[in-house]
């Protein structure tokens with residue numbers, strides 16, 4: 001028994017090549033997202049796909065300084081939701097869980113296609129919404145970058161180090177509670 005290879009290999013990479021990603025690949029990634037489970041099948045997700053273009057240059061301006069590396073990734077997918085678009089159970093924001101499931105599906109599909117994927121929260125929501133004409137009632141949940149792995153030249157020393165780093169996770173016994181808390 002072993003972990004799925006895609007799970008093992010996935011990491012939030014920052015070293016992207018300029019090589020374009022085919023629309024067929026992007027469509028597979030989107031299909032993986034669309035097939036995710038969601039609370040009462042509410043599917044509270046919308047995906048805005050930005051490739052190398054003028055729209056992309058404008059969207060890049062909304063990225064936080066720390067996410068400079070995202071400008072080089074050839075594909076940017078902006079994941080949009082409405083806070084009331086999901087399931088209201090337990091007064092928990094299940095729409096965010098639904099989106100998380102969709103995004104992880106997309107990231108794993110990307111690994112399967114030998115691509116890197118990286119979800120982010122570092123961008124200016126207001127300016128991105130304006131650039132992309134996103135209606136007022138919608139929120140941007142995450143911006144995910146995809147592309148082929150490339151060289152690390154343009155990365156900061158910290159990011160170079162992280163690119164080669166291993167798995168940084170809490171120990172299993174700190175987060176698991178068998179037969180009760």
Ligand SMILES: Cc1cc2nc3c(=O)[nH]c(=O)nc-3n(C[C@H](O)[C@H](O)[C@H](O)COP(=O)(O)O)c2cc1C
Pocket residue numbers: 010011012013066067119120121122123142
């Ligand atoms: C919702 C969310 C927001 C994130 N935002 C950023 C971000 O703005 N910039 C960044 O470099 N990484 C971001 N990350 C990536 C995390 O830092 C990364 O997943 C975490 O350090 C674990 O590393 P790994 O994904 O390589 O296993 C984000 C991840 C998630 C799930």
